[in-house]
Every structure is written in C-alpha cells, then in structure tokens.
Amino acid sequence: MIDLRHVGSALIYLGYLAAALTAIGIVMRWVVLRWVMRPLKTWLREQIKAPLEGVHAEMLPNHGGSLRDAVNRIETRQNAMSERFRDHIINHPGAS
Structure with missing residues (x-):
C-alpha cells in the first residue's frame, strides 16, 4: 500500500x-x-x-552595362515611339 x-x-x-x-x-x-x-x-x-x-x-545605373541602364534605354525608346505614334495619329487622322 x-x-x-x-x-x-x-x-x-x-x-x-x-x-x-x-x-x-x-x-x-x-x-x-x-x-x-x-x-x-x-x-x-x-x-x-x-x-x-x-x-x-x-539594379544601379553604371553608364551602359547594367540591367537598370537597359531598362532606362527601353523606356526612353518606348516613350519616343509613343510620342511619334501620337503625332502620327494627330497629323494623319484618316490614315488607319
């Protein structure tokens, strides 16, 4: 017990x-x-x-060789092409 x-x-x-x-x-x-x-x-x-x-x-610009520089170039060209396209549409309204 x-x-x-x-x-x-x-x-x-x-x-x-x-x-x-x-x-x-x-x-x-x-x-x-x-x-x-x-x-x-x-x-x-x-x-x-x-x-x-x-x-x-x-990711940092280094005057041409980085991915950031490539993106910046693409963006600049895209903006220029967009502006040219906008001008084309305004100056040639019936061309489409």
Whole structure:
C-alpha cells in the first residue's frame, strides 16, 4: 500500500527530475545557439550575400552595362515611339 511518505518522496524526486531536465534544456539551448545556430547564420549570410551583391549591382545605373541602364534605354525608346505614334495619329487622322 502507498502511504503519504512515499507520495511525498515521489513528488520530491519528480521535482528533482524536472529541475534537472530544465537545467539540461537550458544548457542544450545555449550550446545549440552558440555552436550551431551562430555559425549556420554566418554561413547562410555569406552564401546569400555574394549573389545579392551581383543583383544589387545590376539594379544601379553604371553608364551602359547594367540591367537598370537597359531598362532606362527601353523606356526612353518606348516613350519616343509613343510620342511619334501620337503625332502620327494627330497629323494623319484618316490614315488607319
């Protein structure tokens, strides 16, 4: 038969176990953050940074060679052609 002393002792041991598991969890969290997550974040940042720098460079005008310069040229030509078409429609209303 289980008496009150055995229940009290079991609760104390369960408290010890809970405290030990909490301490182990805290230490493991620190170890994982310090020795796994930080190096992983640094490695990922380095892996992503180089390609993003190339994309970023293409988004800035550099006097002719970047994607941004090509878009600007296309936009300028499109605006000029739109203006010429508008002038053509105004000056030749029945030509269509």
